[in-house]
Amino acid sequence: MGRTSRKRSTSASRAIIASAALILGGGGLVAVNVHASAGEGASGSPPDRSWNAGTQMSTIDCPDVGNELPDVPDEARGEVDRELAAMDTQITEAYQQFADRKDEMSRDPNLVENAVLGPLKDKRTAGIDRISTAIGRSADRPERLDGLAPCSLRADDDNASGTDGGSGQAGDQADSRRAEQGQAQDGGRGGDNGQGRQGNGPEAPDFVDIQSVQPDVDKPRLRRGASRGTFTTDCGRNENGKFNPDNVIVAPGVSNGAHHMHDYVGNQANDAFADDDDLANGDTTCRNQGDRSTYYWPVLRLQNGTAENDAAADGGGKDQNVGEIQTPSQVTLKFVGNPTGKVTAMPRFLRIITGDAKAFTNGDANANASWSCTGFENRQLKDKYPICPDGSQVVRSFAFQSCWDGRNTDSANHRTHVAFARADGRCPNGFKAIPQLVQRIVYDVPPGPGFAVDSFPEQLHKPVTDHGDFINVFDDNLMKKVVSCVNGGRRCR
Template sequence: MHIPTWRSRWKRWHAALVIAAILIVAVLLISAQRASAALPILGAEAIHAHHHQLALPQASEPPLLPGPDHMTNHGPWFQIVCTLGHRLRDDPIVFPSQPGASHEHQFFGAMGTNAFSTYAQLTSGGTTCGDKADTASYWVPTLYDEQGVLRSPRRVRAYYYANTSDSAALQAFPPDLRVIAGDARATSTQPLGVIHWLCRNRRDQSAGLPLASNNPPRCDRDEYLSLSIRFPDCWDGINLDSSDHRRHMAYSDEQKRCPATHPVKLPKLRLSITYEDGAFTGGNFTLGGPRGQPHAISWAAMHADFWNTWRQSALEEYVNGCLKRARSVRSTSCQR
């Protein structure tokens, strides 16, 4: 009878180990392929596959969850939380001294903003914001659902980001600057980097990163609708407004650089608006008035206005003490 030697036994064990290793590698490769296939696609393919829905890219817009861990690509930042203000069919930037000429807007920040408001009035007045130095005026069109019911936002958060590779060059918004984000005449979706919508779970804020969409999504009753609007952050350095209310401002590029035509880098302002009163059925709502009213506009025309009527010394202390000093804080903990 043949008795296997230690050499023959070692050869058999070695062969078995090689086969086992090959099988393990094969399993790992298959798992990796499946995992990569499950990752969200960015770019044109994603737009086609998800009907204009994209996983929110960390490099372009941060998630709507506040906190420094979610904002690191934008550098230092601070936020101001404001409650609901008044509603009027006024727009003191586009239709100054013309009351009732606009579609309906929901105002935040400076109290009593109207078609006749002046810079001096707003800077010396009250505010709906938690930081009483923020007497700036913010406004967006009112939102009406398919039944013609007004759906009021619960709050707005104004996020101010450094968003620059050269903090020394960053400047505060100049006094009396007027800025518009979004297009009130749009009839189709606007760029995702300017306007985006998403649904968030009411009970579990950590329930995964939601998809951002430039189409209004369908939100269930256990979710609320969030809207994000990003303002341009480069100024021409001369004009506080312009004939079309746009040409004096521009957006920085992906490297956070301003174009030569608009060389002054300002903070990146983003409004995060929360609607929490019931389910939303996608894009079946109107802005600025109920469906059928002559002043109502399409959901696609969402936009926002910002009039810098801050108490300027306080804004400059925020910019110099927070945004230019590599600190990311909430307004209540920012030392001025």
């Protein structure tokens, strides 16, 4: 679907968090590829292991081919992006089949390999070959990509290790809500058309009481010559309800390339098919019309049993993203300086992705979103959702990469043309400092477990998968003002 418009309720019932790990029972050994840690690298095929069928195997884990690609020639970029998007769809379909047939698979463990993992490997092998061929027409054909074709089953680490809700009172609060709600929601997929709780996460251990977290924010010391100013752009809170499940950066030209819904503020022309000209000429929700940049992130939903308009649509219920989409109570988009020196202008149409939508299976090397609560923002969480006390609101924030290679507005994996500053605030060699986008998004949701960000289905709505996307479409004069304000130590709007 292109867009969803909807009415938004101002009150929401408390939701329950229920475990939806897929338990393959029977006590036997399942002779399929499985593993329990997302920390294993994606540069080779997953290990073969025998896995006790009583273990909770929750999802399908595939190496991220996009992260392993060499430079992709411009001539091949479109074809490669489409093949990578097709692989995401294949994983989604395989995960769906795994979820739908779990009872059969518990009776016939070989079915996992024969019906899910084997066919998925064959499809991925063919896709990798097409990617290699496309690159090979203009550059050296990449080697050793075939090892990325096999996928495996994996357990939800928190559940596999027997944790009971993380630190604090997350587990107790979730259990309490189960008792309160009883069988009010029969959950997940099935006959409720996606109107019940999400059937594939999150889990009680994905939440933690923010008051039990120790302060952990440590910023680099500002040095002489630092760029201390800020520029804030006001682009609203997506009050007009622009959503779609596309990702024009990662999957241009592919509808539902994200398999989850995004909130959009700023540029209103953004969909899978928008090119730079479309963005340059698009309307903007930004107060300063010189900023036609696009800012987008996965929506946050309450799992309160309310049917959303996308309950039967791509990116919504079809991709196991269900519940009531929440409009942020506040969105702040601020550009800040570098603690060691001056910044230079961003190039127009620079694309930056921060965080990793597949961090649950990829590992957290590229995870970058932070979760907290108002009044407690010196405590930041990467892999847990916060349980905020009464009167405090949920905060998710993204500090984007602030160093640019000086040449490219994008790269094959959409990451290597930009970089994070080092711990001392300096950019890596060969990179120059640019104004750093810092997004802060606040939600007034009921205290306790009961919300989640949209995700790829197999990522189980884990908080570590949160991410933000940005395309710079400032006009030249306004970008000059941004740089002048930041370098001059002024606070501008």
